[in-house]
Amino acid sequence: MHRLLSKDFLSGVMFIAFGLTALWFGRNLAPGTTVRMGPGYVPHMLAYIMLVLGAIISVVALYSGGEMVERPKWRPITLVTIGIVAFALLFERTGMLPALIALILIASLGGEEFKITEVIANMVVLTILCIIVFKLGLGMNISVIEGVW
Amino acid sequence: MSILGNLVLGLQVALSVQNLLYALLGCMVGTLIGVLPGIGPVATIAMLLPITFHLPPTAALIMLAGIYYGAQYGGSTTSILVNLPGEASSVVTCLDGYQMARNGRAGAALSISALGSFFAGTVGTIIIVIFAEPLTAMAQKFGPADYCSLMALGLVAAIVLASGSVLKAIGMVFLGLLFGLVGTDVNTGAQRFTFDIPELSDGIDFAPIAMGLFGIAEIVGNLERRMSRSGAIKVSSLWPTREEVRRAWPAVLRGTALGSILGVLPGGGPTLGAFSAYTLEKKLSRTPGQFGKGAVEGVAAPESANNAAAQTSFIPMLTLGIPSNAVMALMVGAMIIQGIQPGPEVMTKKPDLFWGMIVSMWVGNLMLVIINLPMIGMWVKLLTVPYRFLAPAILLFCCIGAYSLQNSTFHVVQVAIFGVLGYIFVRLGCEGAPFLLGLVLGPQMEEYFRRAMLLSRGDPAVFIQRPISLGLLITTAVLLLLMALPSIKKAREEAFQEEDG
Numbered sequence: 001m002h003r004l005l006s007k008d009f010l011s012g013v014m015f016i017a018f019g020l021t022a023l024w025f026g027r028n029l030a031p032g033t034t035v036r037m038g039p040g041y042v043p044h045m046l047a048y049i050m051l052v053l054g055a056i057i058s059v060v061a062l063y064s065g066g067e068m069v070e071r072p073k074w075r076p077i078t079l080v081t082i083g084i085v086a087f088a089l090l091f092e093r094t095g096m097l098p099a100l101i102a103l104i105l106i107a108s109l110g111g112e113e114f115k116i117t118e119v120i121a122n123m124v125v126l127t128i129l130c131i132i133v134f135k136l137g138l139g140m141n142i143s144v145i146e147g148v149w
Numbered sequence: 150m151s152i153l154g155n156l157v158l159g160l161q162v163a164l165s166v167q168n169l170l171y172a173l174l175g176c177m178v179g180t181l182i183g184v185l186p187g188i189g190p191v192a193t194i195a196m197l198l199p200i201t202f203h204l205p206p207t208a209a210l211i212m213l214a215g216i217y218y219g220a221q222y223g224g225s226t227t228s229i230l231v232n233l234p235g236e237a238s239s240v241v242t243c244l245d246g247y248q249m250a251r252n253g254r255a256g257a258a259l260s261i262s263a264l265g266s267f268f269a270g271t272v273g274t275i276i277i278v279i280f281a282e283p284l285t286a287m288a289q290k291f292g293p294a295d296y297c298s299l300m301a302l303g304l305v306a307a308i309v310l311a312s313g314s315v316l317k318a319i320g321m322v323f324l325g326l327l328f329g330l331v332g333t334d335v336n337t338g339a340q341r342f343t344f345d346i347p348e349l350s351d352g353i354d355f356a357p358i359a360m361g362l363f364g365i366a367e368i369v370g371n372l373e374r375r376m377s378r379s380g381a382i383k384v385s386s387l388w389p390t391r392e393e394v395r396r397a398w399p400a401v402l403r404g405t406a407l408g409s410i411l412g413v414l415p416g417g418g419p420t421l422g423a424f425s426a427y428t429l430e431k432k433l434s435r436t437p438g439q440f441g442k443g444a445v446e447g448v449a450a451p452e453s454a455n456n457a458a459a460q461t462s463f464i465p466m467l468t469l470g471i472p473s474n475a476v477m478a479l480m481v482g483a484m485i486i487q488g489i490q491p492g493p494e495v496m497t498k499k500p501d502l503f504w505g506m507i508v509s510m511w512v513g514n515l516m517l518v519i520i521n522l523p524m525i526g527m528w529v530k531l532l533t534v535p536y537r538f539l540a541p542a543i544l545l546f547c548c549i550g551a552y553s554l555q556n557s558t559f560h561v562v563q564v565a566i567f568g569v570l571g572y573i574f575v576r577l578g579c580e581g582a583p584f585l586l587g588l589v590l591g592p593q594m595e596e597y598f599r600r601a602m603l604l605s606r607g608d609p610a611v612f613i614q615r616p617i618s619l620g621l622l623i624t625t626a627v628l629l630l631l632m633a634l635p636s637i638k639k640a641r642e643e644a645f646q647e648e649d650g
Contacts, residue, residue: 007578008314014577015320022327025342035607039339042595046327053320060316069576076372077572080365080544081565087548088561096549103548104541111372111537122538126545138203140553 006066012058019050079110095146100127152278155504162505163512168211171204172513175212179219180520184227184528188543189237190220192367194479195359196543198486199550206487207502211509213483217476218270218459218510221419222517225262225452226528230255233532238419238455241427245440245447252443257389261397261445262452263521269405269453270514273460276409277467277507281496284468288493294601294611298621300594303471305625306414307586315632318583321574325584328353329591336599348559355482357560358588360547361567362574362581363475368540369572387522393445400430400446401453408454412461418474422458423451460510467503468493471590475582478589 003009022043032038083106090099101123108119127144134140143149162168182193194213201209224239229246242262249258291299308318331342332352343349389397407429408422430450431440440447463480465471470492472478484491489499496503521528551560574581605611613619 007576008317011317011320011577011579014573014579015324018324018327022342025344029339029341033607034602034609037336037599037602039334039337039341042598043327043330043341046323046330049323050320050327053316053323057314057316057320067578072572072576073373076369077569080369080372081569083544084365084548084561084565084568087545088552088558088565091548091552091558091561099548100545103545107541107544108537110369111540113537118537119541122541126542129542130545130549134549134553138200138553140203141556142549142552 003062003065005069006061007069008061008064008066009058010069012054012056012061015050015054015057017054019047019054022047022050076110079106083107083110093146095143095148096130097127097145100130152282155282155500156278156508158500159504159506159508162207162501163211163509167205168208168505168509169512171208171212172215172509173516175215176219176513176516176520178212179216179221180223180226180517180528181531182216183220183223183225183239184531185534185539188367188371188539190217191359191475191479192364192543193220194476194483195356195363196547196550198356198359198479198483199554201483202486202554206484206489206499207505209483209487210480210502210506211513213480214463214506214510215513218456218513219517219520221456221459222263222266222521223528225266225448226259226521226525227532229258229262229448230529231532238423238459239452240420241423241451242448244427245442245444248441248443249445249448254389254393254443256387257393257445258448259525260387260522261389261393261449263518265397265401265404265449265453266456267514267518268401269408269457270460270517271511272405273409273412273457274507274511274514276461277464277510280464281468281503281507284464285493285496288469291493291617292601292615293597293604294615295617295621297594297597297601298612298618298625299469300471300590300597302621302625302628303465303469303473304583304586304590305628307473308583309628309632314578317579321579321581321583322587325587325589326591326594327587328358328584329588330595335592335596346559348555348557352592354554354560354563355485355588356554357551357563358567359479359482359585360551361564361569362571362584364543364547365564365568366571366575366581368543369568370575371536372540389445396445397449400449403429403433404450404453405457407450408457409461411454412458412473413464414473418462418476419455419458422454426450426454456514463507463510466491467495467507470495470593472586475585478582478585481589 026040026043026047029040029043030038031040031044083103086106087099087103090102104119104123104126108114131144135142178193179190182188182190193216197213201213221238224234225242225246228234228239228242229250232243232247234240234243246258249255304322308315308322331349333350334341340350404426407426411422411425412418427447427450430446431437434440434446462473462477465473466477466480472481481491489495547564548561551564552558554560571581601611612622
């Protein structure tokens with residue numbers, strides 16, 4: 001069982017998964033001939049290479065074992081991802097400021113220490129910095145609060 | 150044009166007020182991230198890629214280059230003063246640099262490392278100037294088959310010199326190539342892997358991938374670890390003693406030479422240069438026992454080597470369009486964003502950009518000595534900024550930068566997706582650099598491959614009939630075979646173990 005959780009075995013599985021995904025979504029791309037290659041020739045070739053490589057890596061890993069995957073800490077990666085997605089959802093609808101507040105608040109929760117005063121101070125500094133750099137400095141067309149400024 | 154004429158052109162470009170300012174900005178940012186542990190040049194350049202879109206091409210590349218070699222200077226400062234390497238390439242500097250600082254020679258260690266770096270940077274720039282023209286001339290004789298083989302060699306060499314499992318690195322290269330295919334096929338107009346998302350029809354943008362894989366994954370990794378900071382050592386006099394200078398300068402020369410060579414190799418670069426230079430000094434020294442206890446050579450050699458390598462690693466990128474490491478892959482990405490196809494044509498078609506950038510590197514190196522030595526106190530203060538302030542700031546810049554590429558929040562979501570993918574890569578011990586190289590070279594490689602096969606009427610023998618291509622492929626095969634030899638495999642593992650330790 002533990003060999004199925006080694007870094008190498010899982011990497012092999014990942015490569016196989018990518019190979020299969022490429023084959024499935026590329027199934028309608030015409031491979032063409034070696035003289036006149038169609039859009040599917042190189043994708044198919046790469047997908048098969050991924051499958052073979054993935055198989056070799058995982059089989060070798062089954063026999064040799066290798067380093068185990070460390071238990072992931074879910075909090076930072078989850079909160080950072082949610083923060084970015086929240087930013088993406090809010091940015092055009094509400095403007096930069098609410099998106100910024102959401103991102104910084106959620107991302108700060110992903111760290112080990114969370115002090116609300118520090119987080120607010122951080123927001124204020126970054127808001128000013130972003131307005132100066134992006135809106136005034138680079139002249140980007142972004143609104144701070146949608147419909148207001 | 151003569152070398153002198155080229156240099157004059159380069160000086161004119163590099164010394165324009167605008168470019169001087171961007172070089173200075175790049176050097177400042179580079180030093181800053183070099184000093185701050187937990188954020189390296191790869192993540193920073195990835196983050197700033199979208200912003201360069203708003204700048205003129207020359208200014209953008211000058212700034213990014215400044216970040217890269219500026220980080221080499223900044224990284225040594227923290228290695229010496231707080232025993233905390235700001236960059237991977239400064240890890241060895243900690244060994245003797247921090248010991249020198251504890252012996253009260255912090256100022257001397259800092260100035261030797263800065264001046265050694267400056268010397269190495271100057272030599273590196275001269276080497277680029279000398280080799281740029283002949284290499285470019287050679288590259289212009291290449292046919293599609295030759296290019297395809299050259300890229301294969303570049304990719305394989307990058308794998309061999311990278312640490313970690315070779316098989317997994319090869320897998321990452323192919324995965325990168327696969328991701329490079331997304332978008333509209335140039336020859337037929339067919340949509341490949343676009344999932345009917347209009348934003349993907351031009352291909353996956355390079356910047357969100359780089360930001361996700363390197364920026365986000367790095368931030369998450371740092372959030373998982375608790376970062377500890379120790380107090381900095383006070384700097385007294387910056388002047389080294391005569392004895393220290395006498396011992397340092399041969400080490401600087403050797404470090405520069407070794408770093409320059411290792412920088413050109415694909416997969417080489419500053420980190421490899423620094424480690425090799427340190428090992429060489431230790432072997433050559435009459436008093437190897439002093440190493441690790443504050444030997445001047447142990448600071449001078451790796452610091453010169455990493456800077457020389459940072460400079461010469463531009464050579465394959467500028468002349469052949471083949472990036473040798475992750476930072477160079479990002480530079481290629483920056484050029485593509487600006488609409489410049491990297492390769493031998495850059496020098497002939499855009500001589501002002503080419504020579505301007507090279508000369509600006511020397512100017513930048515000069516700036517860095519000034520930025521680093523007298524202003525050392527300011528940089529050390531920055532170390533006290535806790536990471537919990539930095540992480541959200543970096544994230545925010547990534548998000549706004551990604552959005553600004555095409556004013557689309559889809560790009561921001563892409564950053565998140567590739568952040569998760571990058572995190573998985575880190576967890577599984579798969580390296581991001583080979584993936585990035587594959588991604589950058591993928592579209593071109595397919596193009597050359599298809600063109601070569603069309604010209605040869607579908608006969609794959611074309612790759613071994615052309616002498617240049619054959620030579621490159623033989624070199625590639627030899628490299629791969631060498632990797633399979635047990636003795637070499639063992640030596641490689643040992644070399645990288647030393648690096649990890």
